[in-house]
Structures are given as C-alpha cells and as structure tokens.
Amino acid sequence: MIAVVTVLLxxxxxxxxRxxxxxxxxxxxxxxxxxxxQGVAxxxxxxxGDTSAFPKDPDTVPVSYGLVAAAIFAVGFGLVALGRRxxxxxxxQRPVVA
Incomplete structure (x- = not known):
C-alpha cells in the first residue's frame, strides 16, 4: 500500500x-x-495467524519491516524532488504568452 501511494503520488x-x-x-x-x-491490515x-509480515513471537521487533518502510518513504521524497526538478x-522551456 505504501509503495503504491509513493509511486502514484x-x-x-x-x-x-510549485x-x-x-x-x-x-x-x-x-x-x-x-x-x-497498511499497519492495521x-x-x-x-x-x-499469518506470520508473513511479522514474526510469530510478539517480543521480536520486526526491524526489516521498519527499514523497508523507511526506505520507501525516502524514495518518495526523492521522487518529489525529481518531479519538482x-x-x-x-x-x-515554455514561452510566456502575454
């Protein structure tokens, strides 16, 4: 979900x-x-019972999920900067019509 929002927006x-x-x-x-x-879902x-996103043990911190989410967030800011440029x-390049 966060990747889709990043790519689309x-x-x-x-x-x-501007x-x-x-x-x-x-x-x-x-x-x-x-x-x-996405987190709630x-x-x-x-x-x-699905353990594909988070580990089964609730005491384990899902570091990989946080790193991927942070990387997607950073890529989004890069895309905003690229779009601005x-x-x-x-x-x-467009001539101003008076």
Whole structure:
C-alpha cells in the first residue's frame, strides 16, 4: 500500500505543486495515512495467524519491516524532488504568452 501511494503520488506532487514544502507535506500526509492503514491490515492478519509480515513471537521487533518502510518513504521524497526538478525545467522551456 505504501509503495503504491509513493509511486502514484510522489512524482506528480513534485511536478505540479510549485512549493517544495507543500509537495513534501502532501506526500508525507498521504504516505502516513497509507502506512497506518497498511499497519492495521497487517496486524489484523497477524492476529489471525499469518506470520508473513511479522514474526510469530510478539517480543521480536520486526526491524526489516521498519527499514523497508523507511526506505520507501525516502524514495518518495526523492521522487518529489525529481518531479519538482522536471516540472521546473518544463516551465522554463515554455514561452510566456502575454
């Protein structure tokens, strides 16, 4: 879910939103909503007996899940920055019609 939100929203937000801060905040809000939704869904599955996302032992910390989620979050900010750069270059190339 978080990867889908990152792929679908990060670059377009950077491309279309002129303010870098606003684009980053909008991406962070969308990502954190998806992260919460995904976490609740995975916990529900874990309670039902599925151990594919989290270890069976509740005392074990799922470090790999946190690292992957943080990496996806960072990639999203990179896509926002890339979208901003591409959008700025595109706006520079267009002649201004008066």
């Amino acid at each position: 990060a670059f377009p937000l950077g491309f279309f939103v 303010s870098h801060l606003n684009a980053n905040v909008a991406y962070a809000i969308a990502y954190l909503w998806a992260f919460t939704y 995975l916990i529900r599955e874990w309670v039902g 591409v959008g700025a270059k595109r706006r520079e």
